[in-house]
Amino acid sequence: MAQAFTDPLKLRFHSDDEPAEKVINYWSHDHPLFLTVVPPQAKNNNMPTDDDPITVCHCCVRPISSSTYYYSCKHDGCSFTLHKYCVELPRTLQQHALHQQRDHPLHLVKLVHTFLLCDACDKRCNTFFYECGQRDCYFRIDVNCAFLPKIIKHEYFHKEHHLVQHTGPSWISRCKICEQNFYKHVGYKCDACNFRLDLHCALKSPYSLPHRYCKGGHEVPLMCPPIEDHPEDFYCEICEEEMNPLIPLYYCGKCKNSFHIRCLSRVYRYENYLREGSLNDPYYHNHPLTFVRRKKPSKEVCYRCNGDINGFLFLECRTGNCSYCLCLECWEPHPEHI
Known part of the structure; x- marks a missing residue:
């Protein structure tokens, strides 16, 4: 992959x-x-x-x-x-391009028994992050987003020019690929072409992914229009909604299956979240559940949302032959479990 x-x-x-x-x-x-x-x-x-x-x-x-x-x-x-x-990460960043107050330094902090939402990617973080030390300034960014590349060249979505990191108001921060707004969060832009990508489409969508709907076990490639030998109507195999034939998609030419980028390449809000150990939560499952990350076959998915769990942090039952798995986005923890 x-x-x-x-x-x-x-x-x-x-x-x-x-x-x-x-x-x-x-x-x-x-x-x-x-x-x-x-x-x-x-x-x-x-x-x-x-x-x-x-x-x-x-x-x-x-x-x-x-x-x-x-x-x-x-x-x-x-x-x-x-x-x-x-x-070796620096304990202090004297300034950061994503922080509007450019003269405010950011300090490396370790979270304890809580989590935050990163101001760059809007995902949960409960390990290390940088925060502004000034009173009444609440800018916080996880360590991964703090060092995102400032300029990228995307081989699929925008070959003509480089894309520059930016944040901005919603009316100019709409992703051209997934058509989602990324208001106040980080993305990449080409002003010459009025082209915008959100963080996931810019950096986190693999060029191919496996899916259980493709019976041959092959991977589904990311493709840009026009798609040859595609059925006349475009419908996503996951959400079953009609697709825009003019934007990139995942398409399996052997099985004739189409997928929205966001449906197949999952935006997982717990990507930067660390948990270990086990818990009992009878609301979801009668057996103890263990936090784990592991490589899983594409046919093994979250029991609740049917979503991909391959490589993600999820809850797994290890009782006997029980194969129950639950992604963290489907797990609504009680306060004592956070």
Whole structure:
């Protein structure tokens, strides 16, 4: 599967140079952290092909195997891990392009027992983020969005010009691909063409994705019009709504199946959310449920919304042969579960 761009910190800070310090004390953690080397076979495959859980960094919430080196806690019962480059993140950003108050510095903060909504992507974050230290200024941005690329070139949606990062009012911030507004949140634009992309369509829609509707097990490619040999009417196989034939879509030429980009490439609000352990919530399921990330076959989906859970954080039943799975967007936690 052609992976979407989901790891801006790796692009900005990654280095294969071995750290000089083998043991460190990190400012947000009570125990020492020890340098660990990722095995080459794991480093070359960030999304395992088997059913093993995906271990993530406790800062950026991306697979720990995406970096050659990481630091981990060896204290009994503590699973705290950080990429080498996340350890090296600056504690203070003197200014940030997405913050309207350009003279206000942003400080790196660790959340405890709560979550916030990132002002750039509007997704939940409960690990590390940058916040404005000025009184009555509530700008907060998770560490991934803090280091998004300022300029991109999109190979599918806008080949003519580069796209520049921006935020803006809703009347000029409507995505040309998914036709959704991204008011006050980050996107990319080409002023010469009056072309706008929201963050998901710009950076997080893979060039191909598997889907259970395609019986042959092949992946569904992202395609731009015109689509050859397409049925006369365009209807999304997931939402069953009629589609605009003039905008890009996922289309399987073998099965003649069409999908909206947002229907097949899921916008998951818990992408930057970290949870571990288990809970009992009889409203949803009679057995205990465990928080886990893992590679799942495309046929295995959330039992409630029928949505994709592959690689996402979800709740899984591990009782006997029970295969119940629940995505976090369908789980409405009680306050004590947040």
